[in-house]
Amino acid sequence: MNKAEFLIELEEILQREEPIKETDKLDTYEEWDSLSKMSVVSFFNKAFGIRISMEALSAKSKVESVSDIINLAGDKIQ
């Protein structure tokens, strides 16, 4: 999956109507709540076979922006 495809997936996961950019800070999204985080965890498991935890996704020091989510996928997102 490339970055552009993932950003579209993320829009769907977050049910966000406005486009998502890699540099966006997650704190600025109203949709970045526990429901979305759970959906991201499920998506990573299903799409990439990568198990991330809610705890890791909720740690602001590690996951601050959209690009931090992308980084969690390693080479699965090109």
Added chain:
Amino acid sequence: MSKAVFNCVKITGISTVVPEKEINIYDEAQYYDNNIKKIDRMRKMVGFYKRRVSEITTNPSDLAIFAAQNLIQELNIDKSSIDALIYVVQQPDVISPATAYYIHDKLGLSPECIATDINQGCPGWVWGLYLVSSLIQSGVHKKVLLLNASTPSVGTDITNRNIAPIFGDAGTATLIEYSEEPINSYFAVKTFGSGFESIIFPFSGTRFRMDYNNDEDFELLSKLRKEKLTLANGYESRLLYNYLNGAEVFDFTIKKVPENIIEVLNFANMKQEDIDVLCLHQANKQIVQAVAQAAGFDETDEIKVPYKAFENYGNNTMCSIPTTLALLDDNTPRNKILCSAFGNGFASASAVLNLQNTRILKLKDYKVSEIHSNDEENTAEDFQESSQNSDRIKLKKYRENYINYWRRKMKGEINE
């Protein structure tokens, strides 16, 4: 050993009852700033929609007794032949004795029938089946009534959006018997005590120690009662409330439950495609689908991986699998039903059951107005759109009766 195969235990019948009062999430828009889009999003992602909630004066035992009476009547069960009553509950009527003794009396069971409570949460139906199957397989008991009931909505602060929209109430009665014909059921039950504090009533037992001889303690309680705080996820709660750490619960569930499901499949020497229906605890739609997917099932197959029980009845904790079973289409094959329930403890209990010859009764409404038709406090008006005010009146009356009963009882004024 937490894995077991039983070969002489059959589930004869299951009855599940739900309170008739229904709450629709769209009627609660005021708690979401009247933002319907937000509710639509929650419905799509998590499946929040409808849930059944009890009257403020309903005990879980009321639902359990109603479910048991329904099962006894529909299956024409000879009550004198029931030799064990196991009541799985988290909110007993009183701490001691076991509420099972009260139920035993109300159902008119035999003195030869043992009775006890078991404290289990969401895994409680599968967990209870595991225990009851052991009793029967051992040869000691032949006909056991397993009761499960939960009323998490009662006393819930409706403004607490971390808890209130999730849970519904229900009661279940299951008759389990010794079978002359061989019938196999496979269980894998896991315990993860490190999750003890992740779903908990922290101020409900002896850990929160009060000295009832000291007035200062009552003042402290009164002060704590008013304390509100903001949870890590941003929702408001009261300190003296039940606590649920959604992130920890989700992390546990997504990791350990699929492993437990695969474990029971391997133990039963079956594959995902052999299973007729994967009946998962209806924590919410998102969790059901995430667990199913991680366990190698097609989570988008709504027939094989049902989640409608959550959408229409809420997460009614240990009754959610029986609720799901009651909603299965009559033509659904039931030779290999994989049930997996998980939750507080943490515990995860999975079983492959043969329910082909089990009488699974349709859901029945528990109608307080019919059951207590002579009670003054339950008039028809009470069952119209219930306001918090009318709940207060009902609760006050209920409590007043209870206090007065015990005053008179203790003074020896009631002779039975």
